[in-house]
Amino acid sequence: MEFQLPSLLVLIPILLGLISSLNTLLWFLNWAWTNFLRPPKDLKSCYGSWALVTGAADGIGRAISFELANRGLNLVLLDCDAPKLETTAKEILHGHDVEVRTLVSDLCVDREDELVRKVREVIEGLDVGVVINNAGTTHRDPLFFDEVDDRLVESIVRVNVEAATWVTKAVVPGMLERKRGVVVNIGSGSASFLPSFPLFAVYSATKASQEWAYKYFDA
Template sequence: MLFTTCIEHLRTQPIWFLLISSLGFFTILKKSATFLNWVFITFIRDPKDLKRYGSWAMVTGSTDGIGKAFAYQLAKKGLNLILVSRNSSKLKSVSKEFQAEFPDTQIKTIAFDFSSDILEGVKEIEEGIKGLEIGILINNVGVSYPSAAYFHEVDEQVWMDIVRVNLEGTTWVSRAVLPGMLQRKRGAIVNIGSGAAIVVPSHPLYTTYAATKSYIDQLSRCLHVEYKHCGIDVQCQVPLYVATKMASDIASIKRSSLFVPSPDDYAEAAIRHIGYEARCTPYWSHWVQWCFAGLLPEAILDSWRLSIGINRRQGKLLIP
């Protein structure tokens, strides 16, 4: 009886009302499906067996922050490590630390400053990985501005280093490992992007940094399409703030919180996403922030980001 009454009621409504009601229903259905899919991906879906890609993993920028946390998680999964960083003493220290906890893990180190001669460094990397089954590459190395600044204020050496490290470094290292992955018909490349380039429409006063991260996103997407049929999974991971030295320098973030995970917490979540989507935001609270940002008009987000950049340029600490 109730169902019949509802049908009769709908028949009496004007066509515009039915169209708007249908649109609202399908919008709610789509949003609900997106949310349920996110819950499955983030908390339920099984991670891939990373050892099936190969027995070795290479991590750039591996002596601090996210890079070190990634290397730890990969060693925990039973993979051998190639650690790449510019600081030789830190490389030795991290290598000894990991070797003590994972005595069966083989560890090689390559000291390379990505802001120096890229081609020379890539030759070193190519020599270092000869004969090794590099299954996973984590392109984590990256630099940003020392402080917020308008585009014309940024020192030439600063923005050139950002382009060289973030853009050229990721491109050349990816190119160095791809031939071996193609030969074996398996592999995974993870490029660390940034919410500064993807989540918000602009990142004023950090323009060159955000632009290089947009490049990383596009590079990853194209490589994902090019090489998926070859058994190679390419992914751009898009974190927001993580409690690292870079975040401390940029945003005065001194400790982790609900929306700012520690590197270890981020890497633990991130490792579960390797081999799946072409782009992902692995940490749950970052995804929530991304969703809320998507509800706001671009003009509001632009104004908000500009005010944050200006305050940081003036030396105000926005995040305790």
């Protein structure tokens, strides 16, 4: 059977459309399975008995810390707010049969070598298999790039990119030695979904940097 040229011109776009639709459907099914349907992992057996969470004293980091404690993981909690950090640690210890260590560190201030030293000291001898880089900062009000104070730009980059990188650098050698572990960066829709976020350009750029850097690390 021979196809005439007009028939081929119609058939090719239809096939390409079907392939594109199938690819989108497979992506959606994989996304739904990964985020909502697959059974939870036993984090202790898969990765290790300890987890390190940055920005753990409040907000998302605090909630993650409680959830990890619910899963039976011992915790190393890092934050710059010592009183809140101590409160969070006490509340976790009160309601869960886990161990908790705390590390007070201002990620805007601590230099790279100091941060790595602090983290390695507190995790020495621990089976840290989960790292949650949650700490993050930005400016409160929408500002164009040229309006953001230089020191604020520096602090956003230091916390969102540099600190996450150095915390990971401090922990990864142990993971490689044990041949297991996972690093999770708390991202932002401003870097993943929105086509542009101009009034928070520095924040969005740092979150995008985290996302792409760890894709390459995983490779």
